[in-house]
Amino acid sequence: xxxxxxxxxxxKWVVVVPFTTDSIENIEPFEVYVxxxxxxxxxxxxxxxxxxxRPVDRERLKEYLGKIDRRIIEQAKQx
Numbered sequence: 001x002x003x004x005x006x007x008x009x010x011x012k013w014v015v016v017v018p019f020t021t022d023s024i025e026n027i028e029p030f031e032v033y034v035x036x037x038x039x040x041x042x043x044x045x046x047x048x049x050x051x052x053x054r055p056v057d058r059e060r061l062k063e064y065l066g067k068i069d070r071r072i073i074e075q076a077k078q079x
Contacts, residue, residue, distance in 0.1 A: 031047045038066075039069065
């Protein structure tokens with residue numbers, strides 16, 4: 001989720017950015033590489049696609065998978 005904490009807690013909708021494993025060797029300026037670690041919860045190396053943010057109803061979010069570290073967040077701010 002990339003929406004702010006208040007929206008995440010109280011809003012019906014949250015804003016998310018999708019992950020993909022497609023073309024992982026080619027990271028565009030609007031994408032951020034994320035390793036598959038226990039902390040991220042990813043099965044495969046992936047990239048965040050910041051050119052496709054979308055609102056999602058919070059009811060669709062079923063389970064917590066993992067989180068990204070501060071370094072990734074700082075890279076995301078640049079994307």
